[in-house]
Amino acid sequence: MNHWIVAPIVLPAILAPFIIMVLRYHLDLQRIFSVAGTVGLLGIALTLTAQASTGEIQTYELGNWRAPFGIVLVLDRMSAMMVLLTAVLALPVVLYAIGSGWDERGRHFHPLFQFQLMGVAGAFLTGDAFNLFVFFEVLLIASYGLMTHGGGAVRLKAGVQYVAYNLLGSTLFLFALGTLYGVTGTLNMADLAVRVAEMPAEDTALLRVGAVLLLLVFCVKAAVLPLHFWLPASYANAPLPVAALFAIMTKVGSYSILRIYTLVFGPDVAATSGLVGDWLLPAALLTLAVGTIGILGAQHIARLVAFGVIGSMGTLLIAVSLFNAEATAAALYYTVHSTFAAALLFLTADLVISRQGGAITDKTPMAQTGLISCLFFAGAIALAGMPPLSGFIGKLLVLDASRSNPDYPLIWAVILISSLVTIVGLARAGSLIFWKSHETRHNPELEPGNKDEEVAKPAPEPDAGLAFSAVFGVLAGLAMLTLFAGPALEYTRSTAKQLFSPAGYIEAVLKGDQE
Amino acid sequence: MEALLASAVGVLTAAGIFLILRRRTFPVILGLSLLTYAVNVFLFATGRLALNAPPVLNKYEEVAYTDPLPQALVLTAIVISFGMTAVIVMIALSAYLSTKNDHIDMTAQDNVDEAGEDA
Numbered sequence: 001m002n003h004w005i006v007a008p009i010v011l012p013a014i015l016a017p018f019i020i021m022v023l024r025y026h027l028d029l030q031r032i033f034s035v036a037g038t039v040g041l042l043g044i045a046l047t048l049t050a051q052a053s054t055g056e057i058q059t060y061e062l063g064n065w066r067a068p069f070g071i072v073l074v075l076d077r078m079s080a081m082m083v084l085l086t087a088v089l090a091l092p093v094v095l096y097a098i099g100s101g102w103d104e105r106g107r108h109f110h111p112l113f114q115f116q117l118m119g120v121a122g123a124f125l126t127g128d129a130f131n132l133f134v135f136f137e138v139l140l141i142a143s144y145g146l147m148t149h150g151g152g153a154v155r156l157k158a159g160v161q162y163v164a165y166n167l168l169g170s171t172l173f174l175f176a177l178g179t180l181y182g183v184t185g186t187l188n189m190a191d192l193a194v195r196v197a198e199m200p201a202e203d204t205a206l207l208r209v210g211a212v213l214l215l216l217v218f219c220v221k222a223a224v225l226p227l228h229f230w231l232p233a234s235y236a237n238a239p240l241p242v243a244a245l246f247a248i249m250t251k252v253g254s255y256s257i258l259r260i261y262t263l264v265f266g267p268d269v270a271a272t273s274g275l276v277g278d279w280l281l282p283a284a285l286l287t288l289a290v291g292t293i294g295i296l297g298a299q300h301i302a303r304l305v306a307f308g309v310i311g312s313m314g315t316l317l318i319a320v321s322l323f324n325a326e327a328t329a330a331a332l333y334y335t336v337h338s339t340f341a342a343a344l345l346f347l348t349a350d351l352v353i354s355r356q357g358g359a360i361t362d363k364t365p366m367a368q369t370g371l372i373s374c375l376f377f378a379g380a381i382a383l384a385g386m387p388p389l390s391g392f393i394g395k396l397l398v399l400d401a402s403r404s405n406p407d408y409p410l411i412w413a414v415i416l417i418s419s420l421v422t423i424v425g426l427a428r429a430g431s432l433i434f435w436k437s438h439e440t441r442h443n444p445e446l447e448p449g450n451k452d453e454e455v456a457k458p459a460p461e462p463d464a465g466l467a468f469s470a471v472f473g474v475l476a477g478l479a480m481l482t483l484f485a486g487p488a489l490e491y492t493r494s495t496a497k498q499l500f501s502p503a504g505y506i507e508a509v510l511k512g513d514q515e
Numbered sequence: 516m517e518a519l520l521a522s523a524v525g526v527l528t529a530a531g532i533f534l535i536l537r538r539r540t541f542p543v544i545l546g547l548s549l550l551t552y553a554v555n556v557f558l559f560a561t562g563r564l565a566l567n568a569p570p571v572l573n574k575y576e577e578v579a580y581t582d583p584l585p586q587a588l589v590l591t592a593i594v595i596s597f598g599m600t601a602v603i604v605m606i607a608l609s610a611y612l613s614t615k616n617d618h619i620d621m622t623a624q625d626n627v628d629e630a631g632e633d634a
Contacts (some may be wrong), residue, residue, distance in 0.1 A: 130588060137595050144602055148609075156610035157621060160540055163603045164619070167547045168535065170599070174554040174592055181585065182561035233621055 004051070005060040005075045007044045008083050008121035011037060016114035031098050034110035038094050041117060042087040045080070052080035053491065055498065057508035059127065067127075067509050068191040074127035074509060077495035078332070082124040082255055085336055086248050089343055090117055092473040096347050097241040099466030100354065105150035105239070112149070115142035116245065123252050127509055129180065129187040132256065133173050136221075140166050143249065146242040147234060158237035165230040169220040176213035183207045190509035192264045193502055196271065204271035211265050211272045215257065215280070222253030223313050224280070225287040231310055232294065236302035240350035243302070244474075247342035250313050251335050257320055258328065262499045263506075267323050280321035281407070285414045288314025292418040295425035301358045304429055305345040308383045311422060312338035315385075315415060319398045322405055328496035330397035333489060337390040337481055341382035344474045348375045351467065352433060360429045362436030368464075373434040375471055380426035382478055385419050390482040395419065397489075520560055527553035540607040540617045544600065551596035558589045 015037040023029045051058065052075055060073040094113060096102075103109035119139025126132050144166075148159040181187055183206045184195040199207060216227065223231040231250075235243045257280075265272040291311025298304035316338060319331035352358065355366035366372070378389065385391035395415060402411045481488060498504065527549050534546025562582030570583035611617045 130591075134591065134595070137599070141599065141602060144606065148606055151609070151613070153610070153613040154621075156606060156613055160603065160607045160610050160619060161621070163599070163606055164535070164543055164547060167596075167599055167603060168550070170595070171547070171550045171554050175557060177588075178554070178558045178561040178585075181558075181588070182563075 001060055001064075002051070002058050002075075003060070004044060004047055005058060005073050005125065006062070008041055008048070008087075008125065009073075009118055011040055011044065012114040012118035012121070016111040016118070019111045019114065020108065027104065030110045031103070034094055034113060035091075035098070037114060038087065038090045038117070041121070042084075042091055045084040045087040048075055049080040049084045051075065052077050053494075055494065057498075057505055059509050068186055068188045071131045072127040072188065072509055073125045074189075074505065075125065076505060076508075077491070077498050078255070078258065079124045081332065081336075081491065081495060082251070083121050085251070085339060086117065086120050086124070088477060089248055089339055089474075090245065092347075092470040092477075093241050093245045093343065095473070096244070096350075096467050096470035097239075099464065099468075099470055100241065100350060102150070102239050102241050102350075108145065109149055112142045112145040113245070115139075116146060118142075120248055120252060124255060127189050129189055129192065129260075130177055133170070133177060136173065136252070137170060139249065139252070140170070143242075143246065146245070147238040149239050149242060155237045155239075158233045162230055162234040165220070169217055172213060172220070173217040176210055176217055179206060179210035179213060183210060188509070189260070189263055190506040193266070193506055194510070196264055196269055199271060201270055207271055208275060211275065212279075214260060215276055218253045218256045218260070219280075219283070220253070222250050222257065222317060223287070223310050224253075224283045224317060225290060225314075226283070228287060228290070228310055232303055232306040235306040235309065235346075236300060240302060240346045240353065243306070244343035244346035244350075247309060247339045247346065250309060251339055254313065254316055254320055254331070254335065257317075258331070258499065261323065262328075263502045266500075266502055277321050277323050280317060281411075284314050284317035284321050285411065286314075287311075287317065288414055288418050290314075292421045292425070295422055296428075298425070298429070299360055301349045301352055301360055301429065301433065302346075304360065304425070305342065305349050308345060308422070308426075309338075309342045311418065312342065312383065314418075315395065315398060318411060318415070319401060322402060324401070324404070325493070325496040325500045326404075327398070327401035328499060329489065329492040330394065330401045332492035332495055333390075333397060333485075334394035336488070337382070337394045337478070340474055340478045340481065341379060341389075341391060344375070344471065344478065345379040345383060347467075347471045347474060348372060348379050351375070351471065356433075356437070360432050362432055365437045369434060369437070371468065373430065375475065376430055376434065378475055378478075380423075380430060384422040384426060386423070388482065389478050390485065393482065393485050516564055516566070520556065520564065524553050524557045524560070527556070538618055538620065540611065540619050543619055544603055544607060547603070548596075548600055551592070551600070555589050555592055555596075558585050558592060561585050 019030050019033055057076045062071045116139055119135050119142055122135035123132055126135055144163050147162055148156055184192055186192055186195060220227045235246060261276050288311050291307050291314055294307025295304055298307055316331055316334050319327045351372050356363050382389040382391045385395040399412055402408050531546045531549035531553060534542045537543055562585035565579055565581040568579045568581040570581050572580055
């Protein structure tokens with residue numbers, strides 16, 4: 001067995017308690033270990049991706065228990081890619097949190113951050129549905145701590161809503177898993193796929209209920225339309241570097257949808273064929289529309305980005321809901337892009353908020369406004385899907401992949417119009433925050449004495465250089481994704497091909513244990 | 516037996532859903548707890564109901580046994596929901612102490628504060 005597969009879970013799982021128990025009162029050491037752990041995770045993820053890119057599906061049996069009975073971790077192209085994405089995102093986020101001083105504003109930022117990484121990596125790697133639930137809970141409980149990090153009345157209040165909503169989601173997850181176990185007698189994903197395919201067609205009513213319940217759970221995570229209400233308040237009130245990391249959490253939902261509904265309830269399974277795509281596509285279209293309207297109406301920059309996340313999840317799920325290899329390749333590419341774009345905008349929003357507050361109105365100018373406005377501009381280009389950044393390629397791929405769908409005029413219309421509205425919304429916010437503020441300053445009538453001058457010079461940011469380099473790191477990630485779109489697409493295409501021939505996955509999980 | 520168990524799950528779920536739709540945090544947390552009880556009982560039933568049967572296979576003779584896996588699942592679910600309930604109680608308590616009210620919704624006032632606080 002290849003022990004590297006369990007490393008992305010074990011490394012943070014050891015590091016986080018170590019930081020809590022040994023380095024509790026040493027913030028500098030915590031920072032060093034946390035960054036070192038994240039760099040280590042990145043190295044492991046690169047190794048795993050290199051191994052997975054050969055196309056071989058590897059499994060890791062925990063405790064050496066054979067597959068349908070014990071829990072397996074499975075490394076295929078998609079899980080390796082998602083773990084790599086997590087690690088690549090985590091590094092600039094943790095650097096930003098250190099550079100901006102966010103990790104000093106409450107205790108235990110770094111251990112919670114590592115636990116969050118453990119949960120996310122575990123959710124991507126596991127091959128067992130109940131274990132997926134457990135890793136969801138690990139990442140959620142860490143996210144509760146991170147979301148309320150730093151405290152403050154409004155943040156705690158938003159935290160209560162966030163926790164309550166996710167506890168409901170967890171309950172629903174258990175109901176879905178219970179239903180599936182009751183019908184099939186297994187929770188191993190590969191074994192589920194075999195049993196579901198063997199199930200007689202007239203006996204599938206409960207199975208369909210289970211499949212739809214499970215879809216609802218993943219839609220809660222992915223913030224699909226009727227279940228998205230938790231996201232704006234939570235993300236906008238969380239510490240924004242944390243929100244940048246949470247950009248990967250919505251992707252956990254879309255990843256799970258892709259995994260379960262290609263492997264277990266795939267397009268060829270008679271019992272549930274058409275069930276998922278038919279419901280998901282309209283929901284995704286509405287999600288995109290509502291996210292875009294939210295961008296247009298947002299009064300606060302963090303809320304603006306949160307609605308941007310909802311909109312990009314809409315685009316992503318439109319591609320997912322088509323359930324064919326070409327669209328899935330586009331969806332995976334867009335997953336990477338939208339994660340970086342959301343993180344870039346959240347971090348930029350934090351730079352803005354720490355200097356002049358988050359309300360989208362014309363206020364006093366802020367320090368380093370040129371640099372920050374450039375970052376905001378780049379993030380806006382990425383989010384709206386304009387050339388030259390990778391959002392353009394991603395949207396183009398989604399549009400191209402949807403041509404074979406009979407509803408393609410509707411899909412095209414929604415995506416294109418929402419892109420335009422997104423541009424308008426972001427342009428409104430950008431010009432109010434960055435341009436109007438300067439007008440106010442140079443207008444002598446609006447400058448009553450030195451009052452504005454005081455506000456205009458915020459306290460010097462601690463180590464702002466590190467914060468800026470972290471944000472530029474995310475931007476560099478986007479640029480790389482654009483420059484190397486060819487190899488990236490090649491990888492996502494072969495990933496999609498692997499996803500739509502689930503026999504290889506099933507064989508790797510169930511056969512590998514006979515020896 | 517089946518009717519008793521099914522109605523228990525149904526009543527617990529209904530009461531839980533009623534409570535989570537209330538406006539204050541305390542009933543909402545109670546509702547979440549009732550829902551987790553409901554799901555725990557439900558998970559038990561997924562291994563089929565067997566009375567007075569051991570949760571292990573007998574190698575030597577054919578005797579009825581009850582599926583042990585749902586019991587392990589329920590145990591995991593109980594531990595997780597217990598921890599989660601403790602977390603939400605703490606967060607709700609600190610939200611109550613810092614805002615001096617225990618409404619679960621974000622009011623317009625909160626959003627004003629939010630813009631002000633960040634500035």
